[in-house]
Amino acid sequence: MVLAGFGALSIGSLAAAGTAVGLHPAFYGALLGGAAHLGWQLSTVNLGSPADCLRKFQSNHQFGLLIFLGIVAGKLLLPQEEEDESREVQPRLIDMLRVQLDQP
Numbered sequence: 001m002v003l004a005g006f007g008a009l010s011i012g013s014l015a016a017a018g019t020a021v022g023l024h025p026a027f028y029g030a031l032l033g034g035a036a037h038l039g040w041q042l043s044t045v046n047l048g049s050p051a052d053c054l055r056k057f058q059s060n061h062q063f064g065l066l067i068f069l070g071i072v073a074g075k076l077l078l079p080q081e082e083e084d085e086s087r088e089v090q091p092r093l094i095d096m097l098r099v100q101l102d103q104p
Contacts, residue, residue: 007038014067023074030070037063 011031018027041059046052 004042007035007042011035011038018071018074022078023071024077025074026077027070027074030066030073034063034066034070037066 011034014031014034015028018031037059041056045056
């Protein structure tokens with residue numbers, strides 16, 4: 001159950017990051033694939049078998065590849081004008097965080 005919580009937190013954080021930087025919807029397709037991979041790991045792992053745990057751990061490179069390809073696709077598929085707008089998001093987010101941190 002704890003592992004499922006960490007998986008959900010990971011996927012949720014990646015989705016929030018993709019939204020914050022304005023990635024193309026293709027990113028979310030890859031993220032869905034990553035979520036399915038994590039679900040497969042959790043549903044098939046035998047926690048009593050060190051060999052099976054190692055196999056599942058080693059399959060994390062597939063998860064990483066899915067997310068990486070999603071980020072690349074999410075950036076490359078943006079129209080030029082949206083890409084320019086997405087560059088403006090980061091300074092706005094930083095300013096928002098500064099305002100919230102400066103408040104007593």
